[in-house]
Amino acid sequence: MSPFLLTRTLPEDATDADLRADVLHGLTRTPKVLPPKWFYDARGSELFEEITRLPEYYPTRAEREILAARAGEIAAATGARTLVELGSGSSEKTRFLLDALTDLHTYVPVDVSESALMGAAKALLAQRPELDVHALISDFTRGLALPGTPGPRLVAFLGGTIGNLLPAERAVFLKSVRDLLSPGDSLLLGTDLVKDEEVLVRAYDDTAGVTAQFNKNVLAVIARELGADVDPADFDHVAVWDRENEWIEMRLRARSALSVKIRALDLVVPFEAGEELRTEVSAKFRQAGVRSELAAAGMELTHWWTDEAGRFALSLSTAS
Ligand SMILES: C[S@@+](CC[C@H](N)C(=O)[O-])C[C@H]1O[C@@H](n2cnc3c(N)ncnc32)[C@H](O)[C@@H]1O
Numbered sequence: 001m002s003p004f005l006l007t008r009t010l011p012e013d014a015t016d017a018d019l020r021a022d023v024l025h026g027l028t029r030t031p032k033v034l035p036p037k038w039f040y041d042a043r044g045s046e047l048f049e050e051i052t053r054l055p056e057y058y059p060t061r062a063e064r065e066i067l068a069a070r071a072g073e074i075a076a077a078t079g080a081r082t083l084v085e086l087g088s089g090s091s092e093k094t095r096f097l098l099d100a101l102t103d104l105h106t107y108v109p110v111d112v113s114e115s116a117l118m119g120a121a122k123a124l125l126a127q128r129p130e131l132d133v134h135a136l137i138s139d140f141t142r143g144l145a146l147p148g149t150p151g152p153r154l155v156a157f158l159g160g161t162i163g164n165l166l167p168a169e170r171a172v173f174l175k176s177v178r179d180l181l182s183p184g185d186s187l188l189l190g191t192d193l194v195k196d197e198e199v200l201v202r203a204y205d206d207t208a209g210v211t212a213q214f215n216k217n218v219l220a221v222i223a224r225e226l227g228a229d230v231d232p233a234d235f236d237h238v239a240v241w242d243r244e245n246e247w248i249e250m251r252l253r254a255r256s257a258l259s260v261k262i263r264a265l266d267l268v269v270p271f272e273a274g275e276e277l278r279t280e281v282s283a284k285f286r287q288a289g290v291r292s293e294l295a296a297a298g299m300e301l302t303h304w305w306t307d308e309a310g311r312f313a314l315s316l317s318t319a320s
Contacts, residue, residue, distance in 0.1 A: 004125055006117070007147070008137040018139075019225055020265060027260075027269045027277070036164045036280040037139070038218050042115035047214040049090055054210060056202040059160050059192050062312035064093050070305045070314065071100035077303065077316060078186045080154035084108040086140045086177075087161040091120035097156065097188075098128060106132040106149040112139055141169065143176055152184040160192035160312070163247065163283035170283075174297035181319040187299060189315050191285040193306070197241045200284065204239035204248050212237030215250050218279055227263030234258055238276060250280040290315055 019038060026033045040048065052060035067074075080101050085094055088109035098104065107124070111117050117135045124133055134147050146153075155177060165173055177187055204211055216232035223230050235252040242249055254271035261268050271277075291301045294317050303316035 003132045004121060005132075005134045005147075006121070006137070007134065008114075016225065019221075023222060023226060023262065024265055024267065027262075028267070032269075032271075032275070032277040034218055034277065034279050037112055037141075038221050039214060039279070040111075040113040040116065041217070041221050041224075042113070043220065044214060044217045045089065045113045045116040045119075047210060047217060049092075050210045051206070051214060052092075054206045054208065056206045057211075058199070058203060058311055060093070062307040062309065063158060063160075063190050063314065064096070065307040066305050066312065066314045067093050067096040071096040073303070073305075074154075074188060074314075074316060075100040075102065078152060078154045078188075079103060079184075080152050080186070081105045082108065082149040082151065082153045084110065084146060084153060084155045084180070086110050086144075086155065086157045087159065088120060089113070089116050089159065091124065093158060094156070095127075097154075098124075098131070101154070104131065106134060106147075108134045108136060108146060108149065110136040110138050110140055110144065112137065141165070141173060144180060146180060151182060152186070153180070153182070154186050154188060155180055156188040156190075158188070158190040158314075160190050160282065162189060163192055163285070164280060165283075166281060167283075170293060171296060174293060174299070178298040178319060181299070183319065185319070186302075187294075187317045189290070189294075189317065191290055191313050191315065192282070193311060193313055194246050194284040194286055195311060197243070199311075200241050200248055201239050204250055204282065205237065209237075211239070211250075215252060215279055219252070222262065226265060228260055229263075230260045235277075245281075245283070246285075247281045247283040249278055250282070251276040251278050253277075285313070287313065295320065 051057050215237045219230045219232045222228045238251040238253050253276045257273045259270050299317040300320040301317045306313045
């Protein structure tokens, strides 16, 4: 058996305190917002995996295509002995990297979702018994304390998850990633690219309604964790393309005027009929923008690969 360690850098009660703070702040302002990390309880993580298999959701297939074609080049360019993966989820696409990185010693998956980490670790331990796996239950926006593992390190942030951060949050986050990189270390970043509006909107509003269930799952999390009397059926799932900001917004729209009582916060949140709560932003990128955001954080883009259809990009960068 390979060594497996699970470390929680979030205190047991941090999730509760963070959720309370985010709900209080986000539902008492106009327009109402919630951060997307609250989708990912066990059910939300399962629903996300279902989304990745939907015909409309191209990002996972496109990124997998790039990884399958380029994992050897990534391994040769980085020579990584430690692979750190932020927001690793099921670690399904990561297999291409794990297979190609022949000198790999330790894999450090990092996620807020304990159920996703445990599921991924179980599958990996069966398939890669020689690998050290040090899973971290941690919020990657809160500064990361990584275990001391052999370098060079490759920090991977796949799935286009970086697009869930707003531009100012991205700048702070990328600087924190830069601070993790020693000379010889690299960042592998997955970014979804700007494309036809119809293709983008369909990816976030599938005909089977799985993304709608995923979006409404945040209401189930609030109901369970904070004692909110909210019925997901009172809200419609909405996905819109913001042309100016070049991002998709997922929202929940109240079907009628209603109030949500949140017992744990002693709060009543009124919604007008048609009022929307923003639950996720998913920014889409262009190469020049990625390059300049990385440069602003002190990193230099050295490689840029896309899938054949040019829908998604993987970039490799080092500290500049
Ligand atoms: C869009 S999914 C991508 C999963 C996987 N990397 C992929 O490419 O399929 C985002 C993942 O990041 C995790 N996540 C979201 N916000 C996070 C945060 N602030 N800190 C740590 N993990 C986070 C979620 O639990 C989820 O597993």
